[in-house]
Amino acid sequence: GIQVEQSPPDLILQEGANSTLRCNFSDSVNNLQWFHQNPWGQLINLFYIPSGTKQNGRLSATTVATERYSLLYISSSQTTDSGVYFCAVEPAGNMLTFGGGTRLMVKP
Amino acid sequence: DADVTQTPRNRITKTGKRIMLECSQTKGHDRMYWYRQDPGLGLRLIYYSFDVKDINKGEISDGYSVSRQAQAKFSLSLESAIPNQTALYFCATSDPAAGSYGYTFGSGTRLTVV
Numbered sequence: 001g002i003q004v005e006q007s008p009p010d011l012i013l014q015e016g017a018n019s020t021l022r023c024n025f026s027d028s029v030n031n032l033q034w035f036h037q038n039p040w041g042q043l044i045n046l047f048y049i050p051s052g053t054k055q056n057g058r059l060s061a062t063t064v065a066t067e068r069y070s071l072l073y074i075s076s077s078q079t080t081d082s083g084v085y086f087c088a089v090e091p092a093g094n095m096l097t098f099g100g101g102t103r104l105m106v107k108p
Numbered sequence: 109d110a111d112v113t114q115t116p117r118n119r120i121t122k123t124g125k126r127i128m129l130e131c132s133q134t135k136g137h138d139r140m141y142w143y144r145q146d147p148g149l150g151l152r153l154i155y156y157s158f159d160v161k162d163i164n165k166g167e168i169s170d171g172y173s174v175s176r177q178a179q180a181k182f183s184l185s186l187e188s189a190i191p192n193q194t195a196l197y198f199c200a201t202s203d204p205a206a207g208s209y210g211y212t213f214g215s216g217t218r219l220t221v222v
Contacts, residue, residue, distance in 0.1 A: 004150075033210045041196055041216050048210035086150060088211070095141070095166065096202075096211055098150035 002027045002091050004099035012105045013077050021072040021102045023087030031090035032063050034072050037101070038083045046072070046085075077106045111135045112214035114199050120220045121189050129184045129217050131199030139203060140182040141211075144168060145196040154197075157182055189221045 003026040013019055023032075034046040047054050047061040049070065054061055058077075063070040074081055084101040091097075112133045121127050133140065138159045143151040153166030155174040163174055171193060175183045186193055199214040 030204075031210055035213075041218065043198065043213040043216070045210065045212065088151075090211075095153050095156060096200075098152075100150050 002029070002089060002094070002097050004087060004089055004097055006085075006087055006099040006102050008102060009100065010103045010105075012107065015077060015079060015106055015108050017077050017106075018073070018075045019077060019104070021074070021085055021087075021104075023070040023072070023089075023099055025068050025070075025087075025089045027068070027091050028065065029089040030092050031096065032070055033088050033096070034061055034070070035086045035088065036081075036083055037086060043086075074104075077104075079106045079108055082106050110215065111212050112199055112201055114197075114214035114217050116217060117215065118218045118220075120222060122222055123190055125189050127186045127189055127219070129197055129199075129219070131182045131184070131214060133180050133182075133199075133201045133212075135201050135203070135212060136179070137201035137203040137212075138179060139201060140176070141200040141202070142166075142172075142174060142182070142184045143198045143200060143213075145198065145216075151198060154184065186219075186221075189219075191221045193219065194221045195219060 005024045036044045049061045049063045051065040058075045060073045086101045087099045141156045142154040145151045157176045173185045197217045200211045202211045
């Protein structure tokens, strides 16, 4: 099946810093989503982005489908950004597959 | 009301007991899924259903069964719970025709088997 690798696995930032999270995948996909899992375990859908670039406030994401990677940018990080960020991909004819996640801690 | 509702939110059960986790959705999607998350890991697919008459095994279906009672309801059962089924369980829906919405997840059910 498709392989989804996220980097870095862990990230510690000072409040106000910027960061880039990366997701590499091994096959072409119809769907790519970024999720934030908060400390209570809830999965928040950040972006549906199988290709191109989107922005939502301090967050933006870019997927380069031809090169099989996606990037999530967090600018001016806040303590509420802490949690785990998951990339998930859905190849044609297959189910949504999750990466291992990036665990982010933002310190005040 | 949430688009995808899971009940219960938390459950502690004993080894060997049968337990059912329930999921209902108001999005009108045909496709529904059950995922499992172990601590420190990503989500893995247990079962999925593309319509009421369609049930399919996912990556880790052993020890689980499902029932699709209606388009809006998809239940997951553990016939005889064991401690290594302790995990966070998520229900999700999707509709490929919906364009840019992808998958929608419920809030999760935290299950502990003692």
